[in-house]
Amino acid sequence: MPALPKRPGIDTLAERAIEALIRLCGVSAILFIFGIFFFVFREGSQFLFHGFKFREFFFSQEWYPTSQSHVRYGALALIAGTASVTLLAMALAVPFGLGTAFFISEFCGPRAKETLKITVELLAAIPSVVWGFVGLTVMNKLIIEIFRTPIGLNVLNGGVILALMSVPIIVSIGEDALKAVPDSYREAAIALGVTRWQLIYRVLAPAARNGLLAAVLLGVGRAVGETMAVLMATGHAVKIPTSMLDSVRTLTATIAAELGEAAVHSDHYQVLFIIGILLFTITFAINLAADLIVRGVRRG
Amino acid sequence: MTRPTARRYRLIFTIGLLALAFLAAACSRSKARTKAVIQDTGSDTMVNLAQAWAEEYANVDSTVSVEVSGGGSGTGIAALSSGTVDIANCSRRFEPGEIEQAKKNTGREPRELMVGFDALAVYVNKNNPLNEITIAQLAGIYAEGGKLTKWSQLGVKMPPGSDEIICVGRQSNSGTYFYFREAILGKERDFRLGSRDMQGSKDVVELVANTPSAIGYSGMGYNTPAVKQLRVSKAAGQPAYPPTVETTLDHTYPIARPLFMYTLGEPTGAVKKYLDWVLSDGGQKIVLTSGYVPLPKTGK
Numbered sequence: 239m240p241a242l243p244k245r246p247g248i249d250t251l252a253e254r255a256i257e258a259l260i261r262l263c264g265v266s267a268i269l270f271i272f273g274i275f276f277f278v279f280r281e282g283s284q285f286l287f288h289g290f291k292f293r294e295f296f297f298s299q300e301w302y303p304t305s306q307s308h309v310r311y312g313a314l315a316l317i318a319g320t321a322s323v324t325l326l327a328m329a330l331a332v333p334f335g336l337g338t339a340f341f342i343s344e345f346c347g348p349r350a351k352e353t354l355k356i357t358v359e360l361l362a363a364i365p366s367v368v369w370g371f372v373g374l375t376v377m378n379k380l381i382i383e384i385f386r387t388p389i390g391l392n393v394l395n396g397g398v399i400l401a402l403m404s405v406p407i408i409v410s411i412g413e414d415a416l417k418a419v420p421d422s423y424r425e426a427a428i429a430l431g432v433t434r435w436q437l438i439y440r441v442l443a444p445a446a447r448n449g450l451l452a453a454v455l456l457g458v459g460r461a462v463g464e465t466m467a468v469l470m471a472t473g474h475a476v477k478i479p480t481s482m483l484d485s486v487r488t489l490t491a492t493i494a495a496e497l498g499e500a501a502v503h504s505d506h507y508q509v510l511f512i513i514g515i516l517l518f519t520i521t522f523a524i525n526l527a528a529d530l531i532v533r534g535v536r537r538g
Numbered sequence: 539m540t541r542p543t544a545r546r547y548r549l550i551f552t553i554g555l556l557a558l559a560f561l562a563a564a565c566s567r568s569k570a571r572t573k574a575v576i577q578d579t580g581s582d583t584m585v586n587l588a589q590a591w592a593e594e595y596a597n598v599d600s601t602v603s604v605e606v607s608g609g610g611s612g613t614g615i616a617a618l619s620s621g622t623v624d625i626a627n628c629s630r631r632f633e634p635g636e637i638e639q640a641k642k643n644t645g646r647e648p649r650e651l652m653v654g655f656d657a658l659a660v661y662v663n664k665n666n667p668l669n670e671i672t673i674a675q676l677a678g679i680y681a682e683g684g685k686l687t688k689w690s691q692l693g694v695k696m697p698p699g700s701d702e703i704i705c706v707g708r709q710s711n712s713g714t715y716f717y718f719r720e721a722i723l724g725k726e727r728d729f730r731l732g733s734r735d736m737q738g739s740k741d742v743v744e745l746v747a748n749t750p751s752a753i754g755y756s757g758m759g760y761n762t763p764a765v766k767q768l769r770v771s772k773a774a775g776q777p778a779y780p781p782t783v784e785t786t787l788d789h790t791y792p793i794a795r796p797l798f799m800y801t802l803g804e805p806t807g808a809v810k811k812y813l814d815w816v817l818s819d820g821g822q823k824i825v826l827t828s829g830y831v832p833l834p835k836t837g838k
Binding site for chain 2: 304475485498
């Protein structure tokens with residue numbers, strides 16, 4: 239065997255450079271997260287520690303950031319708005335999403351499977367502004383006609399739109415989780431004479447529960463963080479909803495609507511960043527909970 | 539053969555450098571040839587008007603291009619006081635604090651130029667039997683703690699289920715929001731929570747057009763056949779006037795307001811020429827065709 243030709247020096251150099259580049263890409267995700275958190279926290283910190291009223295923020299629904307006489311930053315109605323829209327969206331999206339995932343993974347033939355997967359992924363590719371537009375025009379009229387309410391921009395509208403946006407995430411991640419369950423489980427169960435329903439309920443769901451849970455929580459994260467669609471579909475009214483047909487305003491929509499106007503470093507600007515910190519904390523808590531649950535499940 | 543050699547690397551490197559040099563040259567050359575650009579941003583009420591001016595001005599002076607964007611008067615003010623635009627369109631005056639802020643940031647004082655008038659119109663759905671309204675009634679509908687929440691309280695008979703008055707307003711950085719609050723509620727009072735706060739003048743009119751029991755305020759230039767502009771009177775028993783050119787100019791329409799364009803310091807060069815043209819007959823004709831009220835001839 240002839241000796242390998244010596245590598246030119248520049249080749250090893252290039253390889254090292256590329257290796258460094260790839261490493262940088264890997265680390266950058268962590269850097270960005272910390273960078274974003276640091277930035278958001280820094281912008282809001284001054285007011286957070288001087289003059290910020292926690293009681294008012296969490297327990298008052300009076301959101302008057304630009305009042306001439308009496309400025310108040312009560313975010314309770316905004317928190318309630320985000321919570322109500324997210325809850326409704328999840329109540330709709332989780333059964334539909336998981337159901338679709340089970341159907342795609344276990345019930346349909348290969349052709350239907352491909353078609354369905356592509357269609358669901360297409361659903362995920364629709365920009366949120368377009369969803370908002372659908373909410374504003376199509377859903378608004380539908381809700382007015384069906385429920386005989388005066389206005390169709392409300393929790394129901396926003397919840398349905400958000401559900402439609404989070405279903406694709408739940409379906410594709412849930413389907414992956416089900417695919418990861420070894421076929422030997424299925425074969426063993428069928429050999430024992432179980433029905434399809436028992437197979438799903440007693441074998442697949444417990445085996446894939448980590449992945450299914452991750453799918454649901456990522457869907458929740460999507461719903462909490464979504465801005466443009468809810469801004470357009472919920473009616474943008476500061477109000478604690480008492481029914482599904484009330485208009486609400488969410489935390490994200492408030493930031494989007496008001497940050498452009500707020501003078502940089504004013505109290506209003508900083509309060510909007512504090513809302514950002516709150517949102518960050520919520521999604522962080524959801525992700526952490528998901529991670530802990532998944533770990534716990536794995537160990538137990 | 540397949541492995542790139544040092545020479546090949548050098549070749550790629552040289553080609554890359556050449557391409558960069560070309561790009562740089564192309565950029566600098568195109569910069570030298572482009573027109574002077576005037577950045578004009580702010581009031582959503584004025585965005586169509588400003589756009590019409592910019593388009594017409596292209597025929598007057600082809601060496602200047604005017605770039606218009608909306609977002610709200612507050613957005614324009616924030617942009618002007620950070621020095622990122624040449625002209626801020628405003629449907630309200632700068633607050634003293636905002637003038638200070640602009641001076642502090644840029645070292646120059648915002649200069650105000652009145653360019654026309656807008657009669658702030660009160661819109662209801664075209665099927666609403668109501669034709670006129672008083673300032674006090676508007677305050678009762680819109681103010682925090684206001685007593686008017688049902689159409690029947692105004693003597694209007696609506697179809698069953700839609701008796702509730704759906705307030706439609708603007709987001710809090712809008713000049714229209716500021717003006718309406720000051721003109722209707724006075725300095726001391728705030729809006730009722732729970733009004734649907736729309737992001738644009740057009741959105742208000744659209745929502746009112748789609749919602750039988752809604753009431754909203756927006757610029758007079760946004761009138762469509764699907765909505766109705768109410769006649770407004772100063773107090774019960776006094777005559778009510780529709781929002782028109784005549785009633786604005788003779789001050790009989792109670793909620794008409796001037797429209798402004800602001801610059802930092804005295805305008806110079808292309809900006810000054812542009813603003814002079816806006817005030818000329820050619821520019822003022824466009825105010826009228828955009829649905830607003832031009833400056834009176836003698837008042838100039």
